[in-house]
Amino acid sequence: MSVKAFKLVSAVEREMLMGEKNYINIECIECCGKNLYIGTNDCFIYHFLLDEKISTAGKIAFAATKQLHKYLGLKKPVSELKAASALTRLLVLCDNTITLVNMMNLEPVPSGARIKGAVTFALNENPVSGDPFCVEVCIISVKRRTIQMFMVFEDRVQIVKEVFTPEQPCAVAVDGYYLCLALTTQYIILNYNTGVSQDLFPYCSDEKRPIVKRIGRQEFLLAGPGGLGMFATVDGISQRAPVHWSENVIGAALCFPYVVALDDEFITVHSMLDQQQKQTLPFKEGHILQDFEGKVIVATNKGVYILVPLPLEKQIQDLLASHRVEEALVLAKGARRNIPKEKFQVMYKRILQQAGFIQFAQLQFLEAKELFRSGQLDVRELISLYPFLLPTSSSFIRSHPPLHEYADLNQLTQGDQEKMTKCKRFLMSYLNEVRSTEVANGYKEDIDTALLKLYAEANHESLLDLLVSENFCLLTDSAAWLEKHKKYFALGLLYHYNGQDTAALQVGIQIFTKRPVEEQEKNNINPDDIISCLNKYPKARVKYLEHLVLERKIEKEKYHTHLAVLYLEAILQLKSVTTDNCTETTELLFKLRSLLQKSDLYRIHFILDKIQGTDLHMESAILYGKLEEHEKALHILVHELKDFHAAEEYCMWNSENRGMQYRQRLFHMLLSVYLSPGTSDCALVMAAVDLLNNHAAEFDAALVLQMVPDSWSVQLLSPFLSGAVRQSIHTKRMTQTALGLAQAENLIYKYEKVKQKGTPILLSDKKICQVCQNPFCEPVFIRYPNGGLVHTHCAANRHLNSNMTQHSSSSGNQT
Numbered sequence: 001m002s003v004k005a006f007k008l009v010s011a012v013e014r015e016m017l018m019g020e021k022n023y024i025n026i027e028c029i030e031c032c033g034k035n036l037y038i039g040t041n042d043c044f045i046y047h048f049l050l051d052e053k054i055s056t057a058g059k060i061a062f063a064a065t066k067q068l069h070k071y072l073g074l075k076k077p078v079s080e081l082k083a084a085s086a087l088t089r090l091l092v093l094c095d096n097t098i099t100l101v102n103m104m105n106l107e108p109v110p111s112g113a114r115i116k117g118a119v120t121f122a123l124n125e126n127p128v129s130g131d132p133f134c135v136e137v138c139i140i141s142v143k144r145r146t147i148q149m150f151m152v153f154e155d156r157v158q159i160v161k162e163v164f165t166p167e168q169p170c171a172v173a174v175d176g177y178y179l180c181l182a183l184t185t186q187y188i189i190l191n192y193n194t195g196v197s198q199d200l201f202p203y204c205s206d207e208k209r210p211i212v213k214r215i216g217r218q219e220f221l222l223a224g225p226g227g228l229g230m231f232a233t234v235d236g237i238s239q240r241a242p243v244h245w246s247e248n249v250i251g252a253a254l255c256f257p258y259v260v261a262l263d264d265e266f267i268t269v270h271s272m273l274d275q276q277q278k279q280t281l282p283f284k285e286g287h288i289l290q291d292f293e294g295k296v297i298v299a300t301n302k303g304v305y306i307l308v309p310l311p312l313e314k315q316i317q318d319l320l321a322s323h324r325v326e327e328a329l330v331l332a333k334g335a336r337r338n339i340p341k342e343k344f345q346v347m348y349k350r351i352l353q354q355a356g357f358i359q360f361a362q363l364q365f366l367e368a369k370e371l372f373r374s375g376q377l378d379v380r381e382l383i384s385l386y387p388f389l390l391p392t393s394s395s396f397i398r399s400h401p402p403l404h405e406y407a408d409l410n411q412l413t414q415g416d417q418e419k420m421t422k423c424k425r426f427l428m429s430y431l432n433e434v435r436s437t438e439v440a441n442g443y444k445e446d447i448d449t450a451l452l453k454l455y456a457e458a459n460h461e462s463l464l465d466l467l468v469s470e471n472f473c474l475l476t477d478s479a480a481w482l483e484k485h486k487k488y489f490a491l492g493l494l495y496h497y498n499g500q501d502t503a504a505l506q507v508g509i510q511i512f513t514k515r516p517v518e519e520q521e522k523n524n525i526n527p528d529d530i531i532s533c534l535n536k537y538p539k540a541r542v543k544y545l546e547h548l549v550l551e552r553k554i555e556k557e558k559y560h561t562h563l564a565v566l567y568l569e570a571i572l573q574l575k576s577v578t579t580d581n582c583t584e585t586t587e588l589l590f591k592l593r594s595l596l597q598k599s600d601l602y603r604i605h606f607i608l609d610k611i612q613g614t615d616l617h618m619e620s621a622i623l624y625g626k627l628e629e630h631e632k633a634l635h636i637l638v639h640e641l642k643d644f645h646a647a648e649e650y651c652m653w654n655s656e657n658r659g660m661q662y663r664q665r666l667f668h669m670l671l672s673v674y675l676s677p678g679t680s681d682c683a684l685v686m687a688a689v690d691l692l693n694n695h696a697a698e699f700d701a702a703l704v705l706q707m708v709p710d711s712w713s714v715q716l717l718s719p720f721l722s723g724a725v726r727q728s729i730h731t732k733r734m735t736q737t738a739l740g741l742a743q744a745e746n747l748i749y750k751y752e753k754v755k756q757k758g759t760p761i762l763l764s765d766k767k768i769c770q771v772c773q774n775p776f777c778e779p780v781f782i783r784y785p786n787g788g789l790v791h792t793h794c795a796a797n798r799h800l801n802s803n804m805t806q807h808s809s810s811s812g813n814q815t
Contacts, residue, residue, distance in 0.1 A: 255294060257334035369430055
């Protein structure tokens with residue numbers, strides 16, 4: 001699969017090198033730092049300085065500046081160029097002679113030192129002499145089957161060794177004492193110090209151009225048979241799998257972790273890590289491919305180009321973006337040698353984490369887990385994918401740049417519930433494994449809280465095990481989640497673990513109150529037994545009784561009375577502590593009043609006896625109302641509490657669903673209380689006036705006029721009187737309307753009756769009953785709408801003729 005590992009960038013254009021001289025061709029190149037040397041077919045050497053430039057868009061370009069050129073005067077092509085930077089010398093092979101020239105001015109050394117009779121040569125990049133001012137050179141001599149070793153100094157050369165080979169050598173590379181040689185029919189490794197040789201594998205030099213290249217310490221790359229790039233060590237073995245390149249390869253270079261190959265039409269890039277071809281670049285007429293200190297240069301006869309490698313991190317990210325996890329990991333491991341250790345460790349961990357999320361998204365959970373572990377993933381990165389699992393108090397922020405492309409699990413699974421379930425099962429397993437390891441250090445609360453939420457949502461058996469063992473579940477988040485999923489026993493354990501036994505008990509009661517009624521009946525759960533168990537826990541007992549009375553609406557006197565007594569006892573206990581009504585007291589009073597008003601099942605006298613002697617006047621009034629002792633109740637509301645609004649409300653709720661007369665009686669009672677003899681309180685007088693004026697419809701105006709003092713003015717009662725008059729007129733008009741409607745209806749019935757009498761019915765002894773077929777003996781009969789006549793006793797007979805029955809029922813009219 002393709003990877004964009006290199007970009008081809010022009011370095012030296014044709015015009016810069018040869019202008020209009022089309023006959024000039026590039027024969028060889030050498031690069032040392034920024035210095036680029038080119039040898040041509042017309043015996044010239046050109047020197048350029050290469051400057052790398054990066055645009056604002058991040059694109060790399062090279063600017064070549066020509067320094068000078070030098071004609072060697074031999075009228076032969078310059079075959080090879082090798083730089084010896086330590087000596088500031090350039091070794092130039094032309095006409096089978098290696099000449100030493102100055103790297104800066106391209107002038108031959110004054111001593112005229114040179115090596116004659118060389119077909120090709122190679123520098124020993126792992127020299128054995130130990131002299132830093134000396135370069136070791138190996139040449140293939142013009143002598144048949146001869147290899148010569150030289151030591152080259154600034155201004156002189158010295159032959160060191162001459163070695164004979166079993167066949168004529170074609171190409172050579174050197175590492176220490178070892179020579180890797182392409183002979184006529186095979187490749188061999190030769191130790192020129194000991195003379196020991198090792199055959200590698202055969203090849204035919206007549207059919208293809210040999211390639212022998214040193215790629216590292218004691219390791220070479222060779223063009224093998226069958227289009228294989230073979231690796232061989234000085235021991236004659238291969239420690240790497242071969243790469244597959246073209247049968248017609250003419251050049252190779254190394255830019256770790258890639259091998260770059262050149263043939264007639266393409267540049268191909270092959271990974272040394274997995275041996276796969278990663279990139280193909282069209283490149284016609286190329287004939288030179290070499291690497292110089294990590295810089296890969298390729299040339300045609302007319303121009304020079306540089307293969308610029310994309311940063312390995314960019315390549316890795318591109319692979320991950322394409323979900324090619326294995327290739328990305330292989331490349332990342334291979335990058336270790338090119339990146340500083342600390343930077344590599346940070347980069348590699350991140351790559352492992354990214355790869356883990358890719359595998360996770362593909363539901364490859366085992367692979368994802370290993371990658372998360374190896375990459376030391378902050379497990380909150382994974383938890384954050386699951387909505388609402390992280391506690392609300394968590395300070396976690398996702399990594400930037402992000403490790404994956406997903407907002408949450410819904411996006412990752414595209415709403416697929418089966419996939420979502422699998423992902424949740426994986427997270428449960430993973431969190432359970434890591435919660436007791438170093439991975440959890442620093443955020444155990446987040447991990448355990450998330451695990452609890454997953455267990456509760458999935459109804460997992462491990463929920464209780466988590467809560468009865470050491471855990472770091474955050475109370476607030478966990479309690480709300482357990483409540484939401486009705487895990488009341490687990491919620492009780494959570495409170496107990498956090499030292500809140502009272503809260504645990506209050507929640508534990510929900511095991512009974514929230515359980516479906518059908519399940520309770522099926523399991524024969526007796527409420528009396530539960531109440532007995534809760535006698536030691538008053539608040540829990542109240543909660544359970546509220547469940548029975550208010551939610552399940554069980555109509556049993558003992559439950560209603562028991563609940564009322566518990567409310568009352570709790571209120572009195574609170575009042576004994578403080579005279580001010582706290583929030584709890586106010587809430588209990590509201591509950592007690594509501595129960596006393598709405599329930600008819602509690603023991604009224606029993607509760608009333610308990611209230612006697614307390615300041616619970618409103619509650620006493622409610623109880624007297626239940627006993628139909630309304631005058632006592634209203635007297636308490638008016639004279640004890642002086643709560644006139646409550647007195648009016650009392651009349652309203654006590655008369656609900658009781659009819660107009662009952663309501664009028666209560667309001668007249670209240671008015672009587674306000675106007676009781678001897679009353680001189682102005683507040684009561686005003687209350688009576690307001691009562692009449694605001695509730696005129698609830699009174700009998702005639703009775704009211706008999707009750708009110710003669711001293712009251714008409715203006716004082718004008719709203720009441722106006723309302724009473726309006727009500728009287730309305731009642732009169734409604735009565736007249738009803739009377740008119742009744743008269744109209746009666747008129748309609750009379751018309752129908754006359755209409756029926758308008759048609760005479762003749763009965764004679766010749767008429768026969770249509771049922772029994774006998775004549776009529778008396779003038780009593782039944783006439784059906786279809787005109788048929790029958791005896792009365794025949795009509796009463798249940799076994800009528802079916803046809804006549806159907807006909808008569810369809811007509812719908814009977815006399």
